[in-house]
Amino acid sequence: MISNSKLRSIAKCIRTNKNILEKEEINPIVQYIESHSYKSARIFSGIGEDSAAVDNDNDMYTLVTTDRIKTAFVENFPFGAGFSSILVGVDDIYACGGTPTACSLIISFEDPEIGQKIIEGACEGSQKFKIPIVRGHTNTKNYYELSSTLIGEIKKKHYISAKNANVGDYVIFAIDAEGQIGEANKLYWNTTTFKSSEEVLRKRKSMNIIAESCLATASKDISNGGIFGTVLQLIKYSGVGANININKIILPPKLIEHGYDLETYSKMFLTTSYLLTAEKENCKKIIEIFNTYGMKAQVIGKIIKDTNLLRINNGKESLDVLKF
DSSP states (O other): OOOHHHHHHHHHHHHTOHHHHHHHHTHHHHHHHHHHSOOOTTEEEOTTSSSEEEEOSSSEEEEEEEEEEOHHHHHHOHHHHHHHHHHHHHHHHHHTTOEEEEEEEEEEOSSHHHHHHHHHHHHHHHHHHTOOEEEEEEEOSSOOEEEEEEEEEEEGGGOOOSSOOOTTOEEEEEEOOOOEEOSSOTTEEEOSTTSOHHHHHHHHHHHHHHHHTTOOSEEEEOOTTHHHHHHHHHHHHHTOEEEEEGGGOOOOHHHHHTTOOHHHHTTSEESSEEEEEEOHHHHHHHHHHHHHTTOEEEEEEEEESSTTEEEEEOSSOEEEEEEO
16 A cells, blocks of 8 residues: 555656656647648547547548657667657557558668668567558758658547547556566666567557457557656546546566666556556456456556546545646
8 A cells, every 4th residue: 555645755756757747848739730730521530649540431540640759869779769669659559459551760860870770770660560661751961860650550440549538437557567677768668679579469469459349438558658647648638537546556576676666667668558448347358358468457547527637546545636
């Protein structure tokens, strides 16, 4: 049982998490684009989703997601940055239940040796996740930049939005607990580089099965905002709040062995991890599916009516942490 003083300490940690604050800073940009950009009836769902869904003249959506890799990571760990440019888009596609099909990259570099390592890392990610790199733009002058766009597909009736969490839904946290602490960043949970392609894709298949079974109401993958940053994004786009019982968030054994606590864990970029919401009667089945595919999952909270509010509790005391 986490004490009341520890609960308050975790709340402070969430409020000061720079990755969460950075996501909050882009809200005005997102709002401007949403209100001023051209709208098309073919866009089923766009801004706010891990993967936007474009309507086709059949029973499928085309999925689109774009991510940028931080410049410092590109310069200091170019191979890892190249690999991550594939990984982040892959998990955006799987987060909504889809299957990634192709990737496009923008790569800029000054030092040819660094550029080669970026490309090698991206090709390693391409092989690992079986994603062809089909297009791109390369600049070999003056600065370092790396971003990726992935496309995928899903049947319309199976698409899981990040905007569909409903009051009364339960919050499920799923993760591949068989990982390693990152070499470049101790706040990075690596679950992919040392495993076979078949194993990493099998774990992600769990999201396809959940989508095909129409069990979840909303979903996002957990990235650099950590567990609570992802909760805040999901409730913002769904127009709801969340009450999370921090006692229910279980750390992987390897992190416990290395002295990690919940405060540190909450700030980690957790690869192969997802946050879902579901009606009570579907939670057990969702957890069973994750377990079947080698993932750990548990209910960690509930969706509440207080718009954009993250509340945490330890079973006794509750704290209102942040409105996003």
